[in-house]
Amino acid sequence: GGISLLPSQFGTTAVPRTAVIVGKAGLFYLLNRDKMGGYQVGAGGSDDVLTTVNLSGATWGHPAVWPGDGGYVFVTSNGGTGGLGYRLQVLKYGVNGTKPTISLVGTAQTAGVTDNFGAYSGSPVVTSNGTNAGSAVVWCVGNTAQLRVYKLNGSNLTRIFADSTGSTAKFQTVGVGSGRVYVGTGDGNVLGYGAGTASVTGAALDFGTVAVGQQKVLTATIKANQNLTIPAG
Numbered sequence: 001g002g003i004s005l006l007p008s009q010f011g012t013t014a015v016p017r018t019a020v021i022v023g024k025a026g027l028f029y030l031l032n033r034d035k036m037g038g039y040q041v042g043a044g045g046s047d048d049v050l051t052t053v054n055l056s057g058a059t060w061g062h063p064a065v066w067p068g069d070g071g072y073v074f075v076t077s078n079g080g081t082g083g084l085g086y087r088l089q090v091l092k093y094g095v096n097g098t099k100p101t102i103s104l105v106g107t108a109q110t111a112g113v114t115d116n117f118g119a120y121s122g123s124p125v126v127t128s129n130g131t132n133a134g135s136a137v138v139w140c141v142g143n144t145a146q147l148r149v150y151k152l153n154g155s156n157l158t159r160i161f162a163d164s165t166g167s168t169a170k171f172q173t174v175g176v177g178s179g180r181v182y183v184g185t186g187d188g189n190v191l192g193y194g195a196g197t198a199s200v201t202g203a204a205l206d207f208g209t210v211a212v213g214q215q216k217v218l219t220a221t222i223k224a225n226q227n228l229t230i231p232a233g
Contacts, residue, residue, distance in 0.1 A: 002062030002123070005033070009067035009131075014098035015050065020063050022075055028053040028063075028091065030102045051101045055089060061123030061171060063091075064138065068131035069152060073102065074138055076121040086117045088124060088140050088150075090157060106156035108140070108148070115159065117142030120170040127176055139181060141165065141172035147183050147193070165191055197225045 001022035010018050017033040030051040031037065037048030046052075057077030066072045071093030078086055088108035094101045107114040121142040129135040138150040138157055145168040150157035165172075169186035176182075181193040202222040210216045 001059045004063045004065055004073075006065060006073075007067045009071050010065075010093050010100060012095055012098055012100055015100050018050065018100055020065075020073055020102070022055065022059040022061075022063060024058040024060065026055045026058050026077065028055050028059075028075065028102075028104075030100065050099060051103075053091065053102065053104050055104070057086070060120070061173070064124040064126045066126045066128065066136045066138075066152075068128065068136060069133055072136070072152065074108075074124045074126065074140075074157070076117055076124060076140065076142075078119050078121055085114065086119055086121060086142065087114055088117055088121070088138070088142075088148075088157065090152075090155060092155065106154070108138070108150050108157040108159065110159040115142075115148065116144070117148075118144045118168075122172040122174070125174045125176055127181075139174040139176070141174060141183055143168055143170060145186070147174070147181075147191075163193070199226055199228060200224050 003019055003021040006018045006020060015032050019031045019033050022028050029049045031049055039047055042048035055077040059075055059077055061076055063073045063075040073091045074088060076088050089104060090106040091102050092105045109115060122140060124138050124140040127137050136152055141147050145165050147163050147165055148159055149161040151160050165183050165185050167186035172184060174181055174183055179195055183191045185191060200222050202220055205218045205220055207216055
């Protein structure tokens with residue numbers, strides 16, 4: 001998987017520069033960028049890294065980083081042992097003496113149930129209002145043809161928005177810029193999302209119970225919130 005360099009909030013005076021990396025083995029590593037260590041060269045034949053976390057599932061993407069609210073890292077795991085599924089996982093920064101550490105604390109959820117992202121999920125992305133507390137928003141596209149958006153809720157991520165991207169693709173990663181979010185699709189399109197008022201709005205209609213073979217006609221009122229053209233036909 002890809003490596004992510006961590007900002008200063010994830011370091012200590014003794015270890016000021018850190019990074020995280022994941023991979024197919026399903027292990028999450030917190031590294032000292034000034035002393036990278038190595039494979040099985042640590043104490044007792046362990047890997048010489050700051051922290052190792054077992055994600056219980058392989059990862060082919062890169063982690064997303066949020067330095068606010070004490071420091072969090074988010075990463076998708078593609079698979080999982082013990083029926084754990086395909087998850088977007090939450091890790092929390094901490095300190096053990098003078099050494100930075102990190103631990104697995106939660107998952108992305110809907111109504112308290114961990115979401116399934118499917119195999120070959122994309123890498124998550126974080127947007128925020130600087131490092132203001134509570135402003136982090138996590139975006140991720142699973143191999144389920146769906147863009148999902150989350151806010152931190154304690155140690156877990158709670159879904160606040162979802163939308164179908166129409167066609168699934170492997171390792172979709174969200175692009176962000178100038179108040180817009182972009183998602184590539186499996187059928188060769190790029191979908192754009194933006195904050196603000198929708199082009200058109202209208203109240204939902206409820207047809208209630210309609211017997212088989214019968215009809216019911218309701219009138220939908222749609223309001224245009226900006227200038228637009230409706231083509232004939």
